[in-house]
Amino acid sequence: MLPLSEEVIRLDADAESPIDAIRIAGNLLVQAGKVELAYVESMVQAFQELGAYFVIAPGIALPHSRPDETVKEVCLSLVRLNQPVVFGHPKNDPVQLVCAIAGVDKKAHIQMLRSLASILSDEAKLNEIMRATTADHVLSTMQHS
Template sequence: MIPLNEKLIRLDVEVETAEEAIRRAGELLVAEGKVEERYIDAMVKGYEEVGPYIVLAPSIAIPHARPEHGALEQSVSLIRLKQPVVFGHPTNDPVQLVCAICGVDSSSHVGMLQQLASVLGDKSKLNGIMTAKNKEEILSIIK
């Protein structure tokens, strides 16, 4: 099951840049005690150094960092942007859904990616997330 709750979801978030989108998703994880503040910086640094590899599908980015960069508990945050933002991916830009993940070890990290991919890879579920009016709708789709 994807470790997500209402406090880890924000809808119609306004940002100007990819970095700002990553930081906003990370701030939810920090606020819920899932990661240390430095985890956000590690996610941004990964994006800056390696590029838009986190844009795993059209309009979807999944920023993350290594567990040793401050992951405290396995979790996911989800922000849907009011206006899509360019991350620099040649085919999957612009991004409108940012799901930051954190795992305490590599196996939990991979497991969460697989669970998230199964939900976001389902066109009807993804459409439901992109058009949901509130957090409850999103949780019912993901759970």
């Protein structure tokens, strides 16, 4: 089960750049008390240093940083952008779905990545998420296998 709740889902957010998109997704986790602001900035820094490595599929980005003391609990946010944003990935741009993830340790981090990838690789579920009009709709789509 993914650590996802309505408070960390935002639909039709406006982002001018990849960094905006990462901060929107990260700040949802900060507001929910799950990570510190420093974690969001480390996600931005990872993007600036390493590029769009976390754009894992067409239109989908999973920004994250290394598990550390700025992560209070395993968590995930989901942001669907109003307009897709170019992250600089050679095959998977532009991005419209941004899921920020944070793990308390490497094992939890990898387990969450696997669970999320499994859901997002299901075309029917992904289409449902992209059409959803409420956070509750997204949540029920992602929680039911």
